[in-house]
Amino acid sequence: MxxxxxxxxxxxxxxxATLFFVSIIIFSAIEMLPGDFGQAILGQAALPETVAAFxxxxxxxxxxxxxxxDWALGAIQGDLGTSFSGRNASGADRSAEVVDKIAPRLWNTxxxxxxxxxxxxxxxxxxxxxxALYHNSFFDRSVxxxxxxxxxxxxxxxxxxxxxxxxxxxxxxxxxxxxxxxTNFGERIYRTALPAFTLTLVIVAHMMxxxxxxxxxxxxxPYIQMAKLSGASQTEIILxxxxxxxxxxxxxxxxxxxxxxxxxxxxxxxxxxxxxVGQLMVDAVRTRDIxxxxxxxxxxxxxxxxxxxxADIIGIVTNPRLLHPK
Amino acid sequence: xxNKKENSTLLQIKNLKIEGFSDERWHKIIKGVNLELKRxxxxxxxxxxxxxxxxxxxxxxxxxQPGCRITGGQINFDGVDLTKRTDSEKRxxxxxxxxxxxxxxxxxxNPAHRLINQTTESxxxxxxxxxxxxxxxxxxxxxxxxLPNPETIGERYPHQVSGGQLQRIMTAMAMSPNPDLxxxxxxxxxxxxxxxxxxxxxxxDIVKTYGTAAIYxxxxxxxxxxxxxxxxxxxxxxxxxxxxxxxxxKSPKEDYTKSLWSVRSIQKPEKKSKDIILEVKNVDAFYxxxxxxxxxxxxxxxxxxxxxxxxxxxxxxxxxxVITGLLEPKIGSVKFKNRELPPSLKGRTKDQLQKxxxxxxxxxxxxxxxxxxxxxxxxxxSFFAGLTGANLRKRVIELLEQIDLDESFxxxxxxxxxxxxxxxxxxxxxxxxNPEVVICDEVTSALDQxxxxxILKLLGRLQKDLNLSYIFITHDIATVKAISDExxxxxxxxxxxxxxxxxxxxxxxxxxxxxxxxxxxEMDPDWLTDLLKAxxx
Numbered sequence: 001m002x003x004x005x006x007x008x009x010x011x012x013x014x015x016x017a018t019l020f021f022v023s024i025i026i027f028s029a030i031e032m033l034p035g036d037f038g039q040a041i042l043g044q045a046a047l048p049e050t051v052a053a054f055x056x057x058x059x060x061x062x063x064x065x066x067x068x069x070d071w072a073l074g075a076i077q078g079d080l081g082t083s084f085s086g087r088n089a090s091g092a093d094r095s096a097e098v099v100d101k102i103a104p105r106l107w108n109t110x111x112x113x114x115x116x117x118x119x120x121x122x123x124x125x126x127x128x129x130x131x132a133l134y135h136n137s138f139f140d141r142s143v144x145x146x147x148x149x150x151x152x153x154x155x156x157x158x159x160x161x162x163x164x165x166x167x168x169x170x171x172x173x174x175x176x177x178x179x180x181x182x183t184n185f186g187e188r189i190y191r192t193a194l195p196a197f198t199l200t201l202v203i204v205a206h207m208m209x210x211x212x213x214x215x216x217x218x219x220x221x222p223y224i225q226m227a228k229l230s231g232a233s234q235t236e237i238i239l240x241x242x243x244x245x246x247x248x249x250x251x252x253x254x255x256x257x258x259x260x261x262x263x264x265x266x267x268x269x270x271x272x273x274x275x276x277v278g279q280l281m282v283d284a285v286r287t288r289d290i291x292x293x294x295x296x297x298x299x300x301x302x303x304x305x306x307x308x309x310x311a312d313i314i315g316i317v318t319n320p321r322l323l324h325p326k
Numbered sequence: 327x328x329n330k331k332e333n334s335t336l337l338q339i340k341n342l343k344i345e346g347f348s349d350e351r352w353h354k355i356i357k358g359v360n361l362e363l364k365r366x367x368x369x370x371x372x373x374x375x376x377x378x379x380x381x382x383x384x385x386x387x388x389x390x391q392p393g394c395r396i397t398g399g400q401i402n403f404d405g406v407d408l409t410k411r412t413d414s415e416k417r418x419x420x421x422x423x424x425x426x427x428x429x430x431x432x433x434x435x436n437p438a439h440r441l442i443n444q445t446t447e448s449x450x451x452x453x454x455x456x457x458x459x460x461x462x463x464x465x466x467x468x469x470x471x472x473l474p475n476p477e478t479i480g481e482r483y484p485h486q487v488s489g490g491q492l493q494r495i496m497t498a499m500a501m502s503p504n505p506d507l508x509x510x511x512x513x514x515x516x517x518x519x520x521x522x523x524x525x526x527x528x529x530x531d532i533v534k535t536y537g538t539a540a541i542y543x544x545x546x547x548x549x550x551x552x553x554x555x556x557x558x559x560x561x562x563x564x565x566x567x568x569x570x571x572x573x574x575x576k577s578p579k580e581d582y583t584k585s586l587w588s589v590r591s592i593q594k595p596e597k598k599s600k601d602i603i604l605e606v607k608n609v610d611a612f613y614x615x616x617x618x619x620x621x622x623x624x625x626x627x628x629x630x631x632x633x634x635x636x637x638x639x640x641x642x643x644x645x646x647x648v649i650t651g652l653l654e655p656k657i658g659s660v661k662f663k664n665r666e667l668p669p670s671l672k673g674r675t676k677d678q679l680q681k682x683x684x685x686x687x688x689x690x691x692x693x694x695x696x697x698x699x700x701x702x703x704x705x706x707x708s709f710f711a712g713l714t715g716a717n718l719r720k721r722v723i724e725l726l727e728q729i730d731l732d733e734s735f736x737x738x739x740x741x742x743x744x745x746x747x748x749x750x751x752x753x754x755x756x757x758x759x760n761p762e763v764v765i766c767d768e769v770t771s772a773l774d775q776x777x778x779x780x781i782l783k784l785l786g787r788l789q790k791d792l793n794l795s796y797i798f799i800t801h802d803i804a805t806v807k808a809i810s811d812e813x814x815x816x817x818x819x820x821x822x823x824x825x826x827x828x829x830x831x832x833x834x835x836x837x838x839x840x841x842x843x844x845x846x847x848e849m850d851p852d853w854l855t856d857l858l859k860a861x862x863x
Contacts (some may be wrong), residue, residue: 222433229389230421230448230499233414244438320437320483 003325004316011312015305022301023075027068029288030297058084065323071291075298082292085284098295101158102277104181107301109269109276112177112192113261116199123205128250133238135216147205159198159271166194177272195272199265203257210253214246248315255311263300336506336539337363337386342399344381344390344563355381355394357563365506366537370554370571372544372586374774375745378563383509383543387424394753404506425463425500426531429512433491435484441495449503460502466558467498470535471528490521497529501536506721508533508540512551516638518801519845526552527858545774547586548847551575552854559583571851585776591743592782592808594826599627599811602664603795604649604682604763609658610649618644619655619818624797631789631796633810633827635803635842639681641819642799646765649797650684662763680710683756687768693740699726699751700736703850704798707758725754728791729784746777753784757792766798770805782808807831 042051055061059070074081080098127147131140150158167175173193183191215238218224227241266278277296284292316322343652344356351739356378363369363386371379384391388401388408401408403424403461408416428434435444445467446460455463461480468476471494484492493513500508513529513562514522530553533540542553550557550571557574559566559582567580578584605624611619618641626632634642647653649660651671660667662681668674683706686692693702703722707713713721723733729750740748749769756764766785770778798809806827813830815822815838822838823830835843844857 222428222430223436225391226426226428226434227436228385228420229426231385231417231419231451232421232447233417241436241438245361245436318438321485324483324486 004323007316007322008313011309011316015309016030018305019301022305023072023298024068026294026297026301027064027071030293031064064149066146071294075295080295080298083292084289085287085292098291101292102280102295104278105275105280108179108274109262109265109278111188111198112195112265112274112276113258114198115189115192116203116261119196119256120200120203120257121207122199124207125211125250127204127208127242129215129238131208131212132219132242133213133234135212140212142211147208150201151205155198155202155267156271158201159195159268161303162194162198163271166197175272177274192274195265195268195274198271199261203260206256207253211246211250214249215242218242218245244318247318251311251314251318252308255307259304259307262303333364334360336365336367336404338400338402339382339386340400340402342382342385343397343402344378344385344394345397346381347395348393352395355563356385358399359560359563359565361386361558363507363539363541365539367556368533368540368542368554368558370544370550371560372547372550372557372562373566374776376562377541377560377600379560380511381563382560383511383541384426384491385510386507386541387420387426389420400578418452422454422503423453423505424507424509425505426504427493427496427500427508427510427513429515430607431496431513431516432484432489434496435492437484440480441482441484441485441487444484445480445495445499446502448499452503463503464498467501468495469603470532471495472524473498476806484682484695488521490517490525493517493525494528497525497532501532504536506539508538510540510553511544512544515544515546519601519847520637520801520841522549522847523845523854523857526854529553529852542778546847547575548849548853551849551851552847559586575849575851585778592779594786594807594809594811597810599630600828601628602626603628603662604797605661606649607658607661607846609645609648609655609660611644611645611655613653618819619648622648622658622819624814624819624821624824626795626797627812628795629789629793630811631798631809632812632814633806634797634799634814634816635801635806636816637801637842639818640816642816643767644819645816646684646767646797646799649763649765650682657755676710680759681761682763682765683759683761684765685749685752685756685769687771689745689752689772692742692752692837693748693755695740697739698736699738699740699743702740702751703754703758705758706755710759721758725758728757728788729754744777744782745773749773749777749781750784753781753788757788761794763795763797765799767799768801769798771800771802778805785809815842817842 039046039051042054052061059067071081078099080102080310081097083098083101127143131143132138153161163175166172174191175194177191177195179188219237219242224237224241227237232241263276264278265276266282269276269278270273277299281293281296283289284296339359339361341358341360342356343354343358345352346355346418347353359378359382361369361382371383373379381391381394385396385401388403388411390396396409399409403419408419435441442461442464445464446455446457449455449460450457454460464480465476468479473479473491473494479487479491479495487495497513510529514525517525526549540553542550544550554571557571558568558570559574559580561582563695566582567574567578568694569579574583602625606622606624609619609622610617622641622645624632624634624645634645636642644653648655651667651669651674654669659669662678667678671679698720700719703725704713704718707721707725708718711721726732726735731750733756734746735743740751743751752769769785770781773781782805785796789796796809798806800806810827812825813827814824815830815836817838823836830839831843833840844860847853
């Protein structure tokens with residue numbers, strides 16, 4: 001087996017192991033949440049017998065480890081259980097499958113994340129390469145100052161500033177990003193423009209500065225001097241001689257920021273009233289809808305692990321020592 | 327081949343001055359040097375570190391390293407003054423009419439690209455040849471440079487070939503555009519002697535065949551003697567003297583030039599000794615599953631020096647690791663004064679640790695840069711001898727005197743010391759423990775010749791005064807001759823031969839010793855030619 005395939009499989013295995021541990025942590029953490037769902041739904045006045053029956057119906061009376069395995073086995077098959085909400089004291093059951101609750105929200109979140117990523121990743125790579133090419137110039141300093149400024153403000157502040165300029169003073173984009181499954185594609189892009197810009201401003205600095213630093217770091221290598229002495233121009237040196245050796249750190253930072261786009265956007269979602277997973281999770285925590293909270297947390301974990309795995313693999317395949325062993 | 331007018335001047339440097347920026351100010355690196363090079367001629371530039379030879383070599387291409395500037399003079403290359411050209415104008419010369427071969431080939435190849443692409447990159451960029459044509463010619467060059475599998479070696483990546491091969495491929499890279507001038511910057515310094523012979527021969531051949539002019543930079547006179555028609559000696563950025571190679575070797579005018587030979591002139595009469603202080607017995611050692619040492623037996627006589635000679639990877643430093651307990655042997659043992667030492671460092675008593683001390687090659691990294699000389703030397707003195715306060719200070723000063731430094735050094739930091747002084751401090755640190763055996767691992771390899779001589783003399787004197795026994799690890803035969811009583815030759819984890827210096831250095835030799843000894847360059851311009859003839863190349 002090619003060593004790269006072996007390493008990738010190893011990383012994949014480690015990723016799965018990580019996921020397993022994370023699922024245990026998610027489950028235990030939620031176990032430790034204060035309050036009781038049955039009590040919360042049925043109210044303080046409910047008789048202890050009613051609460052106990054209700055708990056039995058939801059399977060909350062079983063020992064924790066059995067509930068964990070039920071949940072984990074279900075999750076592997078794509079079944080995250082049934083939401084607790086929609087039930088009430090009168091016994092009516094309009095509860096939905098967790099998967100059905102999460103799916104449209106996840107789609108929205110991924111849509112916004114992809115849009116932000118499609119703007120932010122190329123933008124930061126290009127800015128990173130250009131600032132490395134002209135490092136210590138006026139251009140370099142301006143870009144650094146500008147990106148540092150945008151990252152230094154809290155997200156909601158950036159969001160409100162954008163709303164002020166692009167929605168209130170000049171009515172270019174809508175200030176509310178309310179989409180539903182019937183919204184068509186073009187309309188969707190138009191409505192999510194401001195949240196996507198907000199996210200872009202928040203994540204560009206990190207990726208751009210890492211690209212710049214990784215390239216400049218390599219410019220001191222003897223093989224860069226060698227390339228200069230073989231007549232390569234500065235652009236050629238950066239693109240052909242430095243960049244191919246700089247992908248590993250850049251990919252790691254990009255993965256980190258992309259993961260943030262999926263799991264860390266709740267503030268932006270709230271500001272723009274965007275129906276994403278973040279909001280869903282916050283609502284579910286408030287209502288003690290344990291299966292939904294667990295489902296969201298699991299999806300966030302998968303996102304993190306998957307993106308970091310991809311960054312790892314990029315680091316491996318761009319390293320000729322691993323790709324072409326002796 | 328290009329149409330080259332024989333004997334016309336290719337490069338003329340006039341009164342060149344270069345400054346470098348460090349410690350918040352500009353320092354003079356090159357202080358008005360003149361240099362002339364005819365077409366097809368090879369000029370050797372020699373001097374110690376800091377002489378400015380690399381700076382001058384790069385300046386010959388019109389290139390200055392970042393943080394350096396040319397402050398005066400001219401660099402006329404084929405009638406064009408390069409000091410007056412912009413970088414983009416000079417790029418038309420670089421990698422086209424002038425090329426560069428760097429010291430560390432391993433670091434100077436881009437790890438991300440295949441060798442043949444790097445070999446032909448500048449040729450194709452300059453539009454001298456089409457890709458197929460350039461590739462074909464590169465393969466022919468690989469063949470001419472005696473590289474194995476010349477047809478396919480170019481498809482490899484830099485990490486997939488050895489250091490000696492990389493250095494030859496870099497020579498092929500420099501030859502690919504068929505330049506007028508090649509600057510060789512210490513191209514064989516990082517290589518083992520047996521590899522060096524092949525690389526030198528290949529470089530010399532190809533430069534002759536193509537009639538390329540070259541500047542050959544080195545600190546090793548015997549190497550430059552094989553390569554250069556003329557030799558220029560530099561010191562502190564100024565020319566000391568220049569002469570034709572044979573004349574320079576036979577009758578150097580300046581004292582400084584003569585002193586460059588000096589280390590080769592130390593000759594220590596060997597002494598036998600019956601008392602064995604340290605013995606390595608039947609040792610086999612592994613790094614993981616890699617068998618580094620195979621049945622090693624070495625005896626160190628009391629008050630004597632045993633030199634451990636071999637090339638990189640021969641296992642000589644691993645022997646030191648086994649003796650000091652840093653690496654546990656799988657089989658065998660180490661005996662000190664006829665008593666077996668515990669195999670690992672953890673098992674040894676303070677007393678056992680104290681008796682065996684080590685000095686390293688890189689004095690720089692063997693000292694904590696945040697500690698003063700006093701901190702560095704006093705630590706073993708207080709740890710092993712339990713000294714404190716005024717007594718400790720007295721002992722540190724005494725140790726400094728033993729290594730020919732005075733009290734004024736006591737509060738300095740390593741960064742304020744020269745290379746030779748740093749190594750002296752490391753010696754003092756080893757002495758502070760009152761050792762009986764000192765292991766010196768390539769302690770003079772990173773030092774200039776004159777400094778080396780001082781360190782070797784110091785070690786010799788300390789041996790006499792303190793009755794120390796040395797294990798001296800080195801790859802340099804001249805050093806072995808200068809310091810040892812007995813010699814152990816190692817190759818691929820095995821002891822090839824062991825005995826008194828006079829026995830090892832006189833024939834008949836086992837095959838490997840013969841190869842090793844005959845590969846050491848001599849101060850004779852015909853040495854390489856004769857050697858190659860003898861070896862039937």
